[in-house]
Amino acid sequence: MSLWLVISEGCSELSTRAEEQIRADIVEAGRRLYARGFVASNDGNISARLDDQRLVTTPKSVSKGFMTPDMMVVVDYEGKKLSGDRDPSSELPMHLEIYRNRPDVNGVVHAHPPTATGFAVAGIPLTRAVLAEVVTTLGSIPIAEYGTPSTAELPEAVRKYIKAHDGMLLANHGAVTCGNSVMSAHFKMETIEHFAKISLVARLLGREHLLSREEVTRLQGLRGMYGIASPAPVCADPAEAGLDQALCQVLEAPASSTERLVPDVTDALRQASRDGEIRLTYGELTALIADAVKNLRD
Numbered sequence: 613m614s615l616w617l618v619i620s621e622g623c624s625e626l627s628t629r630a631e632e633q634i635r636a637d638i639v640e641a642g643r644r645l646y647a648r649g650f651v652a653s654n655d656g657n658i659s660a661r662l663d664d665q666r667l668v669t670t671p672k673s674v675s676k677g678f679m680t681p682d683m684m685v686v687v688d689y690e691g692k693k694l695s696g697d698r699d700p701s702s703e704l705p706m707h708l709e710i711y712r713n714r715p716d717v718n719g720v721v722h723a724h725p726p727t728a729t730g731f732a733v734a735g736i737p738l739t740r741a742v743l744a745e746v747v748t749t750l751g752s753i754p755i756a757e758y759g760t761p762s763t764a765e766l767p768e769a770v771r772k773y774i775k776a777h778d779g780m781l782l783a784n785h786g787a788v789t790c791g792n793s794v795m796s797a798h799f800k801m802e803t804i805e806h807f808a809k810i811s812l813v814a815r816l817l818g819r820e821h822l823l824s825r826e827e828v829t830r831l832q833g834l835r836g837m838y839g840i841a842s843p844a845p846v847c848a849d850p851a852e853a854g855l856d857q858a859l860c861q862v863l864e865a866p867a868s869s870t871e872r873l874v875p876d877v878t879d880a881l882r883q884a885s886r887d888g889e890i891r892l893t894y895g896e897l898t899a900l901i902a903d904a905v906k907n908l909r910d
């Protein structure tokens with residue numbers, strides 16, 4: 613056996629093992645998405661880069677919680693099926709768009725996590741600087757404009773933000789994340805949903821203290837220190853980059869630690885009670901008027 617043959621056999625064995633691991637990671641990411649309630653029924657799709665000619669993706673019409681490695685479909689970067697018994701998800705063009713624009717990306721996850729999707733439905737992006745770990749990892753999480761699922765509109769909407777972001781909300785739809793592996797993309801999906809839950813609670817409580825621009829700059833410095841790869845820098849100053857979301861991760865952060873960008877609802881309520889204002893429900897008001905009319909008659 614020639615030396616060349618030994619080397620090439622070794623490579624193909626390694627690559628088979630790598631593909632097996634990637635398929636296993638997709639199955640595991642799907643199981644976690646399902647267990648966490650990030651997908652219902654046959655929602656969501658996951659893909660991974662195999663090499664510069666092929667990627668492997670979840671098939672259409674299967675629950676992501678109960679997949680097996682042999683169910684996956686191998687396609688080229690035009691979306692043409694190369695192998696597999698099933699057909700790829702109809703959202704594959706969105707995945708292809710991400711791989712085309714991000715050579716550093718090896719895994720993409722799309723799901724409908726309920727709280728993050730609630731923000732996407734409400735048209736509220738997760739772009740406020742409130743949690744240090746989110747600023748250092750994802751930066752900001754914008755909303756890609758609505759596109760009809762399974763049409764060219766969705767990849768078109770994602771294209772605008774994907775060069776600078778590893779995760780985004782999809783208006784009236786869900787969220788999509790990418791990373792240097794399937795599990796890295798999955799963990800970013802977990803971070804988005806966790807951040808959405810915390811943001812929702814803070815907003816319900818009526819207070820959301822934002823980190824200052826100075827602190828955001830300090831956190832950005834930590835990316836380098838901890839080796840956190842990011843496709844673009846954070847822009848917390850509106851003057852930077854004209855707030856172009858294709859070039860940087862635009863974050864809402866006040867210029868100083870005392871400045872407030874978000875009104876404090878609890879302060880407003882305290883002020884209202886100081887001003888002697890009272891609040892009644894419709895039922896309470898109706899009962900008061902009925903009482904007053906009764907007293908007049910008596």
Ligand SMILES: [Zn+2]
Pocket residue numbers: 655656703722723724761785786
């Ligand atoms: Zn979807």
